[in-house]
Amino acid sequence: MKRPLPGAAGLAARVVPRVLSVAGTDPTGGAGIQADLKSIAANGGYGMAVVTALVAQNTRGVRSVHTPPVEFLREQLLSVSDDVQIDAVKVGMLGDAAVIAEVAGWLRRVRPPVVVIDPVMVATSGDRLLSPEAEQALHEVLPLAGLITPNVPELAVLAGSRPAGDWDEVVRQALEVSARWGVRVLAKGGHLDGGTVFDALVDASGAEPVRRLQAPRVPTTATHGTGCSLSSAVATWQVTTGDWLTSIDRAKSWLTESLRHGEELRVGQGHGPVSHFAGLWERGGLATSASGEWWQRIAQLRADTVTDPFLTGLADGTLGKDQFVGYLAQDTHYLDGYAAVLSRLARMADDPVEQAFWAGSAAACLTTETALHRAWGASSSPIDPIGPVTRAYLDHLETATDAGYEQGVAAVLPCYWMYADIGRQLGPSAAGNPYREWIDTYQDSLFGESARSARGIADRAAADAEPEVREQMWQAFEASAQLERRFFAAGSPA
Incomplete structure (x- = not known):
């Protein structure tokens, strides 16, 4: 049997997750659905997108938000789900209360097997992206998720507390939010100080309520859209792994690499984006096969x-x-x-x-x-x-x-x-x-x-x-x- 190594294995056809991003836009490409689509592709999925809000923003901040009519949002959602078998949905910015209600109703009807909600309320720049009424309406969609991925300021809003100043407080707030809405929470420590970034999969009803991960902090200003990018990557991996901790771990490894190369892009004068395809460019190049x-x-x-x-x-x-x-x-x-x-x-x-x-x-x-x-x-x-x-x-x-x-x-x-x-x-x-x-x-x-x-x-x-x-x-x-x-x-x- 002519083999350079013992045995032979088939190059089995890989299942490509079909992942839908329901989110707002970013004309500079570092956050929102633009970042979601890059993240999905970089982690091996096929990305689709439904626009909830048109956001005039750049790496320095948000200027304004335009929310299209909810009827148009409904048409977008139905256009995808009537035609494509959706493996996972990542939900990001949801504009206002009417948009949130529309997306919640669609999720209940379609019931995608994987739902990750990034409760976008506060941009990396510190801008609040939802009205108080919309923040209240968001509570009704949280229980429809398999996982939610708030950053430290967003977690504090959901917990009705001040932003956590240390990791123990982040975990406490995450447990409170998990218990209140019956949902898993990815507690993220990226906003805290220290040379190590701690994260945890928190499930108040689970046998092991807090399962921790850690990674070295990447010193960089290229942090625009990190929450969008991470949540999309987790949703993509969850289709193939079926295990939330494994999916988070793989997505975090990818994000760490992408953060290391973000400043090389030289995009914007504020917090630049991560380099979503840095690993592909480094290991695979741009040449065709x-x-x-x-x-x-x-x-x-x-x-x-x-x-x-x-x-x-x-x-x-x-x-x-x-x-x-x-x-x-x-x-x-x-x-x-x-x-x-x-x-x-x-x-x-x-x-x-x-x-x-x-x-x-x-x-x-x-x-x-x-x-x-x-x-x-x-x-x-x-x-x-x-x-x-x-x-x-x-x-x-x-x-x-x-x-x-x-x-x-x-x-x-x-x-x-x-x-x-x-x-x-x-x-x-x-x-x-x-x-x-x-x-x-x-x-x-x-x-x-x-x-x-x-x-x-x-x-x-x-x-x-x-x-x-x-x-x-x-x-x-x-x-x-x-x-x-x-x-x-x-x-x-x-």
Whole structure:
């Protein structure tokens, strides 16, 4: 089984949370629905937005608020919920009492599975954003939430107290609010002093009423819209984790990173916004994925491969043992040559991380050969001579690597990626399948990570390459994909 690491795992299709933001606007893009949409996307969701209020604000403060007719708000809400299955809703600024009543009625009718309410009453600048009547009306929507995320001044308004001056008082107020409205509260300590920021998931009715988190404080003036951004991120994560503390922890980790890079944006003269996509830009860059394009271009070849009689026979256990052992003999030849190519890429790589990845993969090839091939009676020096397809594949890998590092990494990528995809499509094996152990190795999570790492290396190499080298990389990738297809076909029953 041609694998640079033991086993293979499918790159399973990820569920993308569909998250609706119901909030006001910020023309500078750092808060409100603009920040919500960025946060949702940065945390892996698909963002939608319904506007409750048009806010003339910037990084220095709020100038005015215009609330559209409530009938138009109703049309927006129905337009989304009549057409789209909503996984989560984040509710932010709710303008006035009529808007709050409309949103509350819609939430009761639609009943989204995840509701996070950021009770926007006080902006980072200190401006009050709701009238006293609206603040009272807000109380009726709070029990509809799975979680509310007030900052220290907003928590004080809900508790009917002065803003807390220390962490113990924040927790006390959060417990009071949680008990009064029967809702979980994310108590946030960002407004307090100190080198550590404390937060807590507070549920007065829970077995553990206060569950604390902490993170180092990021010294920055880029704090505009942090509440909007955090609540949207939590709502997005809650769809996939199903656990509020885990969702908060992941959202906080993302926000901490985004805060560190906020000032680099140089947006505004007051409290600037966080850098929502700092992690993506740092780790993924702005270049498009060359490998993603290549993958689409071999779609038909991939479909033909997964339906090959060798693989279908392996999946249902009907493949003859002779065919399988013959395949193992060729695979042993392949693994010997493939390990040599990977070792060569390790020597060619300039990046120490890439050097370690290729070297580790080369070693794992030989480990796989020893552990799995011999279990089926195939030694590391098979009696069967090397076949024409195996020879052609290894010759191609050597030729591509001779042409340069970029072509080499493109050539070895299909062995990772196609095997991972095959593992996903084969699915779980039946208990009585004689090849069950082998099928299970196709779905090893370590190999899924290995495939993603190899793809990342290829994408980085392609992003830095000249156009002609990128074309040569595609040609090397395509040729390897064709040879993967032929390798399986060579082992198919006659």
